[in-house]
Amino acid sequence: MIPALASALLLLGLSLPAAEAAAKRKSATSATPPVTLKVAKTNRVAKKRVASSRRVVIVPSRPSAGELAGLHGTSDPLDLRSSVAFVIDQDTHEVLLDKNAQAVLPIASLTKLMTSVVVVEAGLPLDEVLTISQDDVDTEKGSGSRLRVGTQLTRGEMLHLALMSSENRAANALGRHYPGGQAAFVEAMNAKAQLLGMGDTRYVEPTGLSSRNQSSAKDLALLVGAASQHPLISELSTSPSYQVAVGRRTLQYHTTNRLVLNPSWEIGLQKTGYISEAGRCLVMQARLAGRKLIMVFLDSTGKYSRLGDAERVRQWIEAAPVTTTATVPGLSS
Incomplete structure (x- = not known):
C-alpha cells in the first residue's frame, strides 16, 4: 500500500x-443519474410524465384555431386572456366591448345551447324516456361519460345534463331522438341559426365535439338572447347540481361554471365549452350594474381564464358604468 x-x-x-x-x-448509484428537465411554463406545451424516473416526455398540445389565426396577439383595454370577447346590452343593443367579435371559430359545447333551443321549441315531451345507444359514444375526441350504453333517462333529464354539466352523450341522444333523426336535427339547428340572423354559424352535430361547429361572438350573442327567452333553458343552464337515478345507482352532476355558485353574480343563462381547437369558451347572460348584459368569451387560454375574464368585465362595468363602446382598434365593425 x-x-x-x-x-x-x-x-x-x-x-x-x-x-x-x-x-x-457510489459508482452503482450514480451510473444512471435521474434526468431532471426544467420546462418553462407555457400555454402551448403540455407536459406528460412517462412512468419512468429517467425521463420526461414533452407532448405539444394542438394549437387552437384562434392561435393559428394570430388572434392571441390582440391586445384589449382589460388585458383579457380570451382572444375573442363581446359584451352587449341585451335591451339597448349597445356594444360595450368588442374584441375580434367577427372571427369565426370552433365553439365546442356552446353548441349545446342551440341543441336545447331546437329541443324546447319542437315541443317534444320532456317526460319521454330516451335510451343512450352506441351511436351516442364519442368517436370524435374519445371523451368519457358516466351514462353507459343502455342508460334510460327522460328527455328533460338529458336536457338538464347537457346544459348544466355539458354531458355529450345526453346531447347526442337528444338529437338522435328528434323526429327524422340526427340529420333532421342538425338541419333544424342550422335553420334556426339562419332565422336568428347568425350568418357566420354552421352546425354539423349537436354536442360541439366536432371543430366544424363554428360561429362568431356576434352570432353567439344572438343565440344567447334567443335562448334566454325560454325559462326552462335559463333554469337548467344555471342549476348548480342535479341527481339522476340510473338503475340502482344515483349519479351526481355539477355545473361546469363555478360563477353560478358565486353570490356576487346574477346569472340568467350560461354555457361553457372546450375542445383543443376552440380553447376555453363561455357565454352568459347576467345582470350587472342594473343592466342585462350578454357576454361572450372564446378561445381563452388556461382552465379558469374565461371565468377570470368575466370577472374583469364585471369589475370594469361596476366600477364605472360604461356609456361608450370599448373596441380594439381596427378589429370592430
Missing part, C-alpha cells in the same frame, strides 16, 4: 478494502 494513501485512509477511519467497496457503491 502506498504510504501516503494509507495515511489518508487511516485519518478517514477507512481501510483500503472498505474504501474500494464504498467507491463501488
